[in-house]
Amino acid sequence: MHAESSPASTSTARLSAPAASANAVPIGAAQSGRAPIDEAVVRAVDRALAALRRGEVVAIESADGTVGAAVSVESVGTDAVARLKDLTGGLPRLVVTRRRAVVLGLARPRSAEPVGDLSDDQAAVESSEGFGAMVLDRPGGLTAGQAHELADPEQHPESQGVLPAGLSVAEAVPGSREAAAVDLARLARLLPAAITADLAGTGQTAAGWAAEHDLLLVRAADIADYRVHVVRTLRRVADARVPLAGAENTRIYAFRPADGGPEHLAIVIGDPDPGRPVLARLHSECFTGDLLGSLRCDCGDQLRGAIAEIARQGSGVLLYLAQEGRGIGLVNKLRAYRIQDRGFDTVDANEILGFEADERVYLPAAEMLRQLGFSAVRLMTNNPEKLRQLARCGIAVVERVAHIFPANGHNEAYLRTKAERSGHMF
Numbered sequence: 106m107h108a109e110s111s112p113a114s115t116s117t118a119r120l121s122a123p124a125a126s127a128n129a130v131p132i133g134a135a136q137s138g139r140a141p142i143d144e145a146v147v148r149a150v151d152r153a154l155a156a157l158r159r160g161e162v163v164a165i166e167s168a169d170g171t172v173g174a175a176v177s178v179e180s181v182g183t184d185a186v187a188r189l190k191d192l193t194g195g196l197p198r199l200v201v202t203r204r205r206a207v208v209l210g211l212a213r214p215r216s217a218e219p220v221g222d223l224s225d226d227q228a229a230v231e232s233s234e235g236f237g238a239m240v241l242d243r244p245g246g247l248t249a250g251q252a253h254e255l256a257d258p259e260q261h262p263e264s265q266g267v268l269p270a271g272l273s274v275a276e277a278v279p280g281s282r283e284a285a286a287v288d289l290a291r292l293a294r295l296l297p298a299a300i301t302a303d304l305a306g307t308g309q310t311a312a313g314w315a316a317e318h319d320l321l322l323v324r325a326a327d328i329a330d331y332r333v334h335v336v337r338t339l340r341r342v343a344d345a346r347v348p349l350a351g352a353e354n355t356r357i358y359a360f361r362p363a364d365g366g367p368e369h370l371a372i373v374i375g376d377p378d379p380g381r382p383v384l385a386r387l388h389s390e391c392f393t394g395d396l397l398g399s400l401r402c403d404c405g406d407q408l409r410g411a412i413a414e415i416a417r418q419g420s421g422v423l424l425y426l427a428q429e430g431r432g433i434g435l436v437n438k439l440r441a442y443r444i445q446d447r448g449f450d451t452v453d454a455n456e457i458l459g460f461e462a463d464e465r466v467y468l469p470a471a472e473m474l475r476q477l478g479f480s481a482v483r484l485m486t487n488n489p490e491k492l493r494q495l496a497r498c499g500i501a502v503v504e505r506v507a508h509i510f511p512a513n514g515h516n517e518a519y520l521r522t523k524a525e526r527s528g529h530m531f
């Protein structure tokens with residue numbers, strides 16, 4: 106498939122969307138029709154996901170004022186499960202994504218149809234939130250060991266699929282504490298699974314109970330809104346001239362979200378005219394490919410190839426997006442690689458871990474382009490989803506520029522899977 110392509114194929118294909126006129130937004134200005142930015146939501150959720158990463162119990166409050174506790178499966182041991190029971194008086198249940206429940210043979214996949222009336226921003230994050238969560242329960246509650254075996258495909262792979270006796274399965278209500286707990290684990294780049302227990306009726310308020318036990322309290326609704334809010338807090342915090350080999354007239358702009366999360370970078374080569382569609386590459390971080398030159402993927406070639414091609418055409422912008430491993434994070438990507446080494450492809454491996462095949466969100470990319478003054482792009486990609494998502498986020502994609510590199514002897518199957526299962530246009 107790739108052997109016969111030239112080192113960098115840059116054939117272009119016109120898309121139907123016309124170039125939009127430049128409508129750059131001043132830095133920090135809200136877009137018309139958008140809800141105001143709520144930085145308090147962003148900070149509350151960020152604190153909760155840091156706590157979850159530390160292995161702490163987090164209190165989650167529902168819209169009706171009821172409260173429960175959650176801990177990530179990844180960091181949970183017998184002690185944490187006992188603490189969860191002591192704190193709440195409730196029985197521990199496991200919440201996994203619907204994807205993971207499907208892998209376990211406990212649920213059917215849900216269609217990718219968006220639910221209800223979503224704003225464009227909400228729709229853009231919907232795919233990354235996956236398609237629902239499932240609550241697994243058994244009489245007397247689940248043990249930490251059982252939760253690990255159900256949620257983590259790396260635990261006893263030989264006995265995967267052997268389910269504890271008396272296991273029951275129910276769909277988590279969208280917007281519920283359970284759905285929020287699993288989403289928090291996903292946002293924390295942990296395995297997407299949580300152990301939860303509800304506070305038995307004590308007459309205490311959620312805030313009173315959380316304060317008494319020194320637990321971080323977060324609202325389920327804030328977790329659901331987080332992705333959209335955090336994008337609107339992106340601020341340009343620094344920029345500098347950084348001459349690159351083959352692209353000496355280059356500036357790097359750093360954009361920081363208000364949650365303390367990782368910065369995204371815009372690498373602007375030459376002096377692109379904001380009044381015209383800019384040659385753009387949206388590159389998702391790949392530590393292994395970009396930095397180490399891993400041959401498992403094509404990222405390193407695509408990164409350096411994009412810089413070379415933009416320089417050759419005179420100007421353009423490369424967005425370096427902090428969404429490693431198609432949004433699942435480096436640790437989960439390494440887990441996915443181990444699963445691939447057992448014979449599964451890159452899509453299956455994500456799903457076996459409980460993730461969607463691709464969890465990326467392009468709202469930050471659109472926001473950065475807007476803040477840099479660009480409203481229309483000629484996009485260097487083979488991925489049809491990037492074209493769709495960027496357009497949905499309000500950036501006109503007037504042309505696709507193919508960005509194909511030859512296989513390297515290790516990544517043929519990976520590239521084939523992208524073409525056959527993810528629709529990449531090679």
Ligand SMILES: Nc1nc2c(ncn2[C@@H]2O[C@H](COP(=O)(O)OP(=O)(O)OP(=O)(O)O)[C@@H](O)[C@H]2O)c(=O)[nH]1
Nearest residue numbers: 387388389390391402428429430431451486487488
């Ligand atoms: N989960 C997972 N992520 C991977 C794997 N191999 C590469 N990646 C990640 O995939 C992403 C590739 O990003 P891009 O090159 O921007 O995107 P793409 O979907 O290949 O689309 P184009 O290159 O634009 O055609 C990076 O975040 C990599 O870390 C894998 O096997 N599993």
Ligand SMILES: [Zn+2]
Nearest residue numbers: 391394402404
């Ligand atoms: Zn890669």
